[in-house]
Amino acid sequence: MIESTLVSVDVLALRFDPTTRAVLLGIAPRAHEPFAGELALPGVLLGKGERLRDAAHRAVTDKLGIPETAISASGQLTTFDEPSRDPRGPTLSIALWATIDPTHLTGGGPTWTPLADVPPLAFDHNRIVDDCRPILAGHLWRDTTFTAGLLGREFTTAQALDVTESLTGERPYPANLGRTMERLPGLERTAHHAAALPQGGRPPSVWRWVT
Amino acid sequence: MIESTLVSVDVLALRFDPTTRAVLLGIAPRAHEPFAGELALPGVLLGKGERLRDAAHRAVTDKLGIPETAISASGQLTTFDEPSRDPRGPTLSIALWATIDPTHLTGGGPTWTPLADVPPLAFDHNRIVDDCRPILAGHLWRDTTFTAGLLGREFTTAQALDVTESLTGERPYPANLGRTMERLPGLERTAHHAAALPQGGRPPSVWRWVT
């Protein structure tokens, strides 16, 4: 039997929170050593013959306590291979993203932290988050699986603006983002309008993915 | 001891051949079962604690018989996780690209096949090549490490045209590619001109990377 490198799958579980109007990252304190008690990305060791997506779902359900049905989409990011990233020994880390549908969340979930302000995490997880942030920003409005997973089947212009600002750091002009979305195949502006924000303002359009 | 998935690193070793004016992919017949004798991408099992880049270099040197010094650059592509892709059992495949400098090649190298016309390969290696082709095309003129690795420290406009055609399938207008290259930071048009092609024609400019 060849002694091979261990493979872990670490997940950036993302959720849009309409209340704080920000994209949040799901993290949880580690149950075991090393770094017991410290916050970390949900991660599991990849089982023999297990698919990356399955392992990512397992990490989200087991480590964050989120039901499988709340995971709306997932996908691959990059691989981290520094041999010293895990004190137990060399472990490959394959990073995946997963989007969480807040409507399917039960009580007592994980810690949700704004993507823009992640606290210190165990292992090299801060580095993973930093390296993957631009990749995630690049997926928005380009990878429909990712975008639809994050925003849900229906969403408003206001939410689209908030998500974009959360991921890219810049708030686009509503007019320009609207035109970007109108050009997107698979997305359409409905005739309906949502309620205006608490501060007032014009009620935003509702957008819907056409399957 | 946890029984974990094996990890292999499979390499798309690329080289530009000025003679045939095409980008070539390095492949070699397999020495062992399964698929003994059949052509395949160079690949090795990732050793414990080994870095992906080191494993990729090992694959190129061991399986293709190319000296380490001929590898001009390398980088990560994607991961393939179908459990049945290796008949010996579930094995993850992390794909990397490596660029080969033809001037450092010794005799008796591997089989070089045009990237546009790859013969049937062992495992799911044809699928890997197909999936990675657009990623490689996307790296050209965007990832300077990749581009410089493929074209070398100095190259002509004619070669740049050939490489672009090989990777994207479309031959750009010389004028437009020239302007694209002029805008590239780190690349400059020298005052020199190379010899004209055998068929005649105007001698192309020589371009050089400024470190």
Added chain:
DNA sequence: CCAAAAGTGTTCAGTATACACCCATGA
């Protein structure tokens, strides 16, 4: 009526694409 925020229309810069024409070489 005022503040807030989305939507419409328009302008402008930058980029991509296409092509007509010029230039330097080999044969």
Added chain:
DNA sequence: TCATGGGTGTATACTGAACACTTTTGG
């Protein structure tokens, strides 16, 4: 002098960013 093929200049379309102005809500 002709074929070949890179180089120069230019025209057109597309894209993104920016902003004036309008519309629709809450207070």
